[in-house]
Amino acid sequence: MKLSLTKSRFVGLISATALITGVLVSIPVAANAAPACDGKSPVQTCGGVTSDGAPYVMMVPANFNGMVALYSHGYRYNIDIPAGIPLIGGYKITNTPEPIPGGNSEVAKYFFSQGVAIVGSGFARQGWNPDSAIKTNVELIGLFKDKFTATTKVVAWGESLGGVITQGLAEKYPDLVSAVAPMCMADNVPAELTMAGDFLWGIKTLFDPSIKGGNYSAGDAGNAEAYGDLIKVFTVMGKLKAALSTGAWPDTSSATGKALAAGGIPSRSALLLLGLLAGLPTQSAHFDSVNGPDGALKLSFPLAVSPALAILENGTNAAALAILATQDVELQAGGAIFDNTKTNYSARIDTERVIYNAALSGNSAISAMLGALSAANPGAPRAVGNADAIAAMNALHSNSGVINVPTILMTGVADPITPAGASQRVVDAYAMQAADEKLAAFADYKATKTYTAPAKKLLMIWNTTPASWTKFDATGSPIATTPAAQGTNHCNFTSAQLVLVAKTLVSAGESGKLPTAGLIKAAVRRAGNLSIDSLYRAPLLKYYNEQ
Amino acid sequence: MNRRKLITVSAVLAVASLAVTAVPAQAAEVGVSSTEIKLGMTLPMTGTASPGYSKIPAAVKAYFDYVNANGGINGRKLTLVVKDDQYVPTQAVAKTNELILKDKVMALLAPLGTANNKAVASVVNPGRRGIPVLFVNTGFSGFADKKKYPTTFSVLPSYIMEAKIMSEYIKDNFDGKKLGLIYQDDDFGDDALAGFKQAGINFAVKVPYASGSQSGTTAAGWVQKLQAGGAEVVILFGVSSATAAALGTAAVMKYAPQWILGSVGGDATTIKAAGVPAGVLYNAVGASFAPATTDTNDEYVKLFQDIYLKANPTQTFDNNVMIGMNSAFLTAQAIQAAGKNPTRKSLIAAIEKSGSTFASAALVPLNYSTTSHIGYNGYWFGKYSPTGDLKPAGGVYTVYTTDSGDGAVVKSTYKRPAMPAKGLPN
Numbered sequence: 026m027k028l029s030l031t032k033s034r035f036v037g038l039i040s041a042t043a044l045i046t047g048v049l050v051s052i053p054v055a056a057n058a059a060p061a062c063d064g065k066s067p068v069q070t071c072g073g074v075t076s077d078g079a080p081y082v083m084m085v086p087a088n089f090n091g092m093v094a095l096y097s098h099g100y101r102y103n104i105d106i107p108a109g110i111p112l113i114g115g116y117k118i119t120n121t122p123e124p125i126p127g128g129n130s131e132v133a134k135y136f137f138s139q140g141v142a143i144v145g146s147g148f149a150r151q152g153w154n155p156d157s158a159i160k161t162n163v164e165l166i167g168l169f170k171d172k173f174t175a176t177t178k179v180v181a182w183g184e185s186l187g188g189v190i191t192q193g194l195a196e197k198y199p200d201l202v203s204a205v206a207p208m209c210m211a212d213n214v215p216a217e218l219t220m221a222g223d224f225l226w227g228i229k230t231l232f233d234p235s236i237k238g239g240n241y242s243a244g245d246a247g248n249a250e251a252y253g254d255l256i257k258v259f260t261v262m263g264k265l266k267a268a269l270s271t272g273a274w275p276d277t278s279s280a281t282g283k284a285l286a287a288g289g290i291p292s293r294s295a296l297l298l299l300g301l302l303a304g305l306p307t308q309s310a311h312f313d314s315v316n317g318p319d320g321a322l323k324l325s326f327p328l329a330v331s332p333a334l335a336i337l338e339n340g341t342n343a344a345a346l347a348i349l350a351t352q353d354v355e356l357q358a359g360g361a362i363f364d365n366t367k368t369n370y371s372a373r374i375d376t377e378r379v380i381y382n383a384a385l386s387g388n389s390a391i392s393a394m395l396g397a398l399s400a401a402n403p404g405a406p407r408a409v410g411n412a413d414a415i416a417a418m419n420a421l422h423s424n425s426g427v428i429n430v431p432t433i434l435m436t437g438v439a440d441p442i443t444p445a446g447a448s449q450r451v452v453d454a455y456a457m458q459a460a461d462e463k464l465a466a467f468a469d470y471k472a473t474k475t476y477t478a479p480a481k482k483l484l485m486i487w488n489t490t491p492a493s494w495t496k497f498d499a500t501g502s503p504i505a506t507t508p509a510a511q512g513t514n515h516c517n518f519t520s521a522q523l524v525l526v527a528k529t530l531v532s533a534g535e536s537g538k539l540p541t542a543g544l545i546k547a548a549v550r551r552a553g554n555l556s557i558d559s560l561y562r563a564p565l566l567k568y569y570n571e572q
Numbered sequence: 573m574n575r576r577k578l579i580t581v582s583a584v585l586a587v588a589s590l591a592v593t594a595v596p597a598q599a600a601e602v603g604v605s606s607t608e609i610k611l612g613m614t615l616p617m618t619g620t621a622s623p624g625y626s627k628i629p630a631a632v633k634a635y636f637d638y639v640n641a642n643g644g645i646n647g648r649k650l651t652l653v654v655k656d657d658q659y660v661p662t663q664a665v666a667k668t669n670e671l672i673l674k675d676k677v678m679a680l681l682a683p684l685g686t687a688n689n690k691a692v693a694s695v696v697n698p699g700r701r702g703i704p705v706l707f708v709n710t711g712f713s714g715f716a717d718k719k720k721y722p723t724t725f726s727v728l729p730s731y732i733m734e735a736k737i738m739s740e741y742i743k744d745n746f747d748g749k750k751l752g753l754i755y756q757d758d759d760f761g762d763d764a765l766a767g768f769k770q771a772g773i774n775f776a777v778k779v780p781y782a783s784g785s786q787s788g789t790t791a792a793g794w795v796q797k798l799q800a801g802g803a804e805v806v807i808l809f810g811v812s813s814a815t816a817a818a819l820g821t822a823a824v825m826k827y828a829p830q831w832i833l834g835s836v837g838g839d840a841t842t843i844k845a846a847g848v849p850a851g852v853l854y855n856a857v858g859a860s861f862a863p864a865t866t867d868t869n870d871e872y873v874k875l876f877q878d879i880y881l882k883a884n885p886t887q888t889f890d891n892n893v894m895i896g897m898n899s900a901f902l903t904a905q906a907i908q909a910a911g912k913n914p915t916r917k918s919l920i921a922a923i924e925k926s927g928s929t930f931a932s933a934a935l936v937p938l939n940y941s942t943t944s945h946i947g948y949n950g951y952w953f954g955k956y957s958p959t960g961d962l963k964p965a966g967g968v969y970t971v972y973t974t975d976s977g978d979g980a981v982v983k984s985t986y987k988r989p990a991m992p993a994k995g996l997p998n
Contacts, residue, residue, distance in 0.1 A: 307662070308662070313662065314660070314662040315660060315662050315663045315666060323619055323620070323658075324619045324620045324621060324658060324659065324660070324784065325784055327658070327660045327662065327663065328659070328660055328783075328784045329782075329784055329785075332662075376690060376694045379686065379687050379690040379691075379758065379759050380661045380662075380687050380690055380691040380694065381661070381687075382687055382757070382758040382759070382782070382783055383687075383758075383782055383783040383784040383785070386782045387756075387757030387758060387780055387781070387782035387783070387785075388757045388758055388759075388761070388762060388780070389757050389780050390757075390782070492666045492670070493663075493666065556673075558673065560697070560700055560701045562697055562700065564694075
């Protein structure tokens with residue numbers, strides 16, 4: 026799910042990948058055959074295509090030490106996006122192989138310096154693809170071992186949906202990998218698309234009922250419906266942004282929305298509520314919900330405006346995901362997969378309604394908005410899913426969170442696409458697993474009088490946000506053109522952070538265990554903006570109804 | 573995640589680990605050294621919400637310095653690290669994280685604001701970390717829920733209690749009058765509404781305002797509604813800035829009902845500092861659980877005033893200072909009760925075990941126990957003098973107590989014990 030709001034970032038990603046993969050152009054590639062290699066030194070590059078049609082790249086240093094790092098890339102849209110679509114238009118489906126995150130040369134350099142080879146494919150199918158991608162990776166590992174018979178260890182890592190694929194590989198085939206590092210890992214598909222669907226449904230219900238919001242047709246007609254929704258959602262977001270200070274509602278608002286507007290509730294409060302109901306972070310690339318401009322807005326901006334602006338930034342990403350991933354999964358599942366007929370939105374925000382009370386315009390406004398969005402209001406019709414399609418979606422690959430091999434998780438605490446709660450779910454599952462393992466070890470001790478403490482197999486690294494980061498120009502307007510703050514945006518990691526994960530992965534792969542706490546602490550401190558605070562807890566996705 | 577199972581497993585493992593490993597030497601507690609105990613506080617020190625509240629840290633420090641000058645607690649100095657959260661919940665989270673992870677305080681002391689405390693509880697989760705949150709500066713009744721906030725101790729009477737007791741005062745003194753209510757439209761106000769409902773009070777006009785929206789302009793709208801509804805007695809259940817906006821604007825609009833000020837927004841110094849003439853406050857009804865700050869016959873007022881003004885000679889001794897110093901006094905006793913080498917755990921246990929017997933300036937009892945984290949539970953009512961000072965009616969403190977449930981409001985028979993020697997922990 027390597028979605029990015031900015032076209033330039035996506036293009037940058039593809040370009041960077043090309044830096045590494047460019048050498049492949051002259052290499053003959055045969056489908057479903059042994060990889061073809063250029064034999065160059067100090068790093069030889071091999072390419073080929075797996076039996077399911079996924080092009081791949083292997084890069085093997087001359088000092089190959091027997092370890093290979095398998096990278097799984099994130100979500101790529103499964104349809105072309107016409108150039109006229111704002112923000113993401115011009116995208117073409119690609120299965121360009123990605124053996125290293127974003128083509129990051131510093132990370133590749135590190136691996137090569139250690140004698141570690143890198144490998145990655147572009148997968149045969151884009152969109153939500155863990156089922157096929159895990160199979161592709163299994164085949165790719167076999168192809169690599171066949172070609173490079175000195176291979177002794179395979180470590181795997183991936184970002185976003187690639188994190189799901191990596192975790193899935195370790196869960197299903199633990200014998201194939203020595204250590205894994207799922208980064209900014211997505212949650213399972215029902216949880217992710219519930220988050221995205223909730224937000225999109227809210228936007229449709231309040232701000233533009235002509236948004237289709239799911240149950241897309243098959244084929245070109247469905248693509249056209251999705252394109253239409255993208256344009257409408259981005260247009261609504263633009264109108265909400267323009268009206269942030271006045272609180273005016275978009276002219277496309279529904280009767281339900283207009284009634285709330287008539288009640289004096291600003292549109293920014295409704296937008297924030299939708300973000301909170303969906304579980305989107307209230308801190309974003311440029312809005313920290315902490316800083317205010319000097320002057321009269323010093324307090325009211327962070328209290329009443331900034332959280333809505335953060336939802337605006339984060340929600341645009343979520344809505345794009347909602348449309349494109351929903352359409353993709355609907356195609357796979359055979360019908361509408363979002364169903365909120367039984368969702369009790371009021372119960373979801375017990376805590377948030379207190380914390381963001383001012384931005385939500387107070388309890389009376391919150392009650393009015395929740396009432397407007399309740400199932401009892403015929404003016405807010407719920408989305409009805411197709412039971413068979415939902416069952417088919419639920420049958421797609423899911424990770425249980427079991428940890429079989431040393432595992433390093435890293436995620437941003439305010440990632441809007443793959444919220445930190447997705448990693449927290451694995452942390453929680455591992456807490457139970459580790460407790461069971463300790464009990465088993467103690468039972469062994471009682472029988473044998475020899476106690477062997479079970480090894481800790483999970484390291485959770487949180488990519489934290491700075492204390493504050495919203496900047497203002499001389500007129501007091503917020504600046505939204507600076508690079509995204511750490512901990513925000515999707516998979517927004519520095520090279521130093523990625524190298525830290527790579528180092529830890531290599532170390533764990535070699536030794537079969539995670540580095541000591543002291544070593545990790547020092548390394549984390551050096552990489553910057555990271556925390557391994559074991560008591561930090563990210564909220565789970567709203568799908569899990571955690572209260 | 574099955575938390576119950578995890579807790580059970582953890583408990584078993586705790587016992588098991590004793591059996592299979594050597595017991596490690598006890599590590600020193602975070603924030604406790606051989607010479608110092610470090611505590612942390614978040615509250616608005618700058619910005620529009622800071623007036624009044626920004627005096628609290630200096631009040632706490634003044635008392636801590638007094639304790640330190642008298643030998644500290646078991647030889648350790650009490651120190652306070654203060655972080656300005658500007659009354660913004662997300663800022664409170666960031667600053668509390670700093671206090672815990674960077675400053676490494678032993679406990680949080682008197683963090684202010686319902687939304688801020690809720691944000692911190694949700695994101696930083698001191699309860700999960702075992703970090704004591706002492707004497708939170710909010711009367712939201714929910715924070716006394718030990719199950720939900722296991723390390724948090726309330727100290728202020730809850731807003732529900734205040735509303736219930738205020739209702740009795742209204743029935744006794746303004747029966748039959750048309751009532752109006754201005755309240756903060758969040759959990760603070762909801763608590764008050766629950767208390768008034770419990771007491772059977774009906775309002776002719778209710779004016780909610782969203783936190784942060786208070787200003788002269790919005791207050792004009794409130795006053796118009798109250799006037800239109802014919803409210804003769806108006807209760808202000810909001811923060812000081814809202815009280816000041818309402819009183820100041822009403823005076824300009826020549827609207828003069830009988831005002832009743834809730835304790836949160838009733839600090840006269842803060843209201844006057846916002847530009848409201850003392851005369852506007854005159855004859856308004858107010859409430860407090862501590863003695864009047866002008867009551868220098870009271871041994872606590874006398875001592876606290878002396879300590880505070882020596883440390884802050886240009887400041888005024890007011891209710892915010894009084895409450896801050898009282899919380900500092902409770903803290904010193906709690907740390908002393910936590911043993912010679914206090915830990916976070918022993919500090920919590922000490923308050924649960926002995927907190928109800930701590931000496932205190934308040935005229936109402938503390939209610940701490942192993943099953944209760946409720947602090948004070950009552951108020952006395954009085955009127956503001958021509959100079960804006962809150963004084964008990966007839967010069968006598970008539971205190972009423974109640975609970976946050978459906979318990980009755982009763983006249984308190986509580987007799988405050990004498991102050992320990994020099995106002996120091998025994």
